[in-house]
């Protein structure tokens with residue numbers, strides 16, 4: 100039984116170096132004060148930046164969708180799971196992001212896995228910031244393309260790596276816009292210059308910027324007015340937008356291709372109506388919530404100052 104022994108030894112090792120993970124029962128994480136194992140604590144750990152996870156109007160949009168359309172999509176979107184709420188949500192998405200086309204995907208993790216592995220061929224190259232989210236790395240590994248990780252925000256390092264691959268090969272540069280661990284920003288202006296110079300596609304992950312940056316909460320690319328120069332913009336509905344799921348926007352050819360080649364889209368059941376109801380309502384709400392966005396920035400500034 101070496102399986103069991105080996106795995107138990109590995110778990111014991113993780114425990115020894117204080118890296119063994121445990122689940123703790125958490126309640127009211129959608130609120131400022133949550134309970135962890137029954138203890139009341141101030142919640143500084145959620146991604147619910149605008150408080151949408153507990154919002155009354157969004158809760159109602161979600162329950163209305165359940166009562167009208169049921170609890171499940173019953174199949175993938177290409178079979179019979181493409182309920183009319185998808186059309187509504189994707190229309191709202193494209194209007195919000197001012198994009199040519201858009202697609203809703205089952206989660207941010209799935210989106211990065213699916214987009215990157217569908218798009219980059221085995222003989223292609225992926226240039227990824229060292230601090231990018233795990234889902235980006237996993238998508239790159241799944242594509243079997245050559246993965247080149249550049250030092251965090253180091254544009255010279257990236258350029259050196261770009262120089263070394265043939266100009267005509269397929270290249271994807273991919274970055275978080277707001278980095279999930281440190282909260283710092285990608286150098287999007289420089290990345291746009293490099294992607295143009297070296298004939299690469301540029302993909303950004305707006306998971307932590309969607310709802311938070313940009314005049315209407317469209318993300319950090321819009322905040323810098325670079326949205327038309329970035330080929331692939333993905334983000335999530337699971338952080339500031341409060342519920343679950345992800346999106347990708349870009350040119351029509353990109354979205355058409357993903358519908359045909361993204362395996363997580365083709366072979367996985369569509370999102371439940373409730374989620375689509377919440378997504379559509381959150382997209383509409385977030386565009387109006389300028390004051391809440393400003394308040395979030397005030398809180399962040401206050402907390403950073405207090406820490407230093």
Ligand SMILES: *Cc1c(COP(=O)(O)O)cnc(C)c1O
Nearest residue numbers: 206207208232279304306335337
């Ligand atoms: C959270 C996160 C994801 C994953 O999104 P989920 O919807 O939680 O699967 C992807 N990328 C980044 C940068 C994230 O922070």
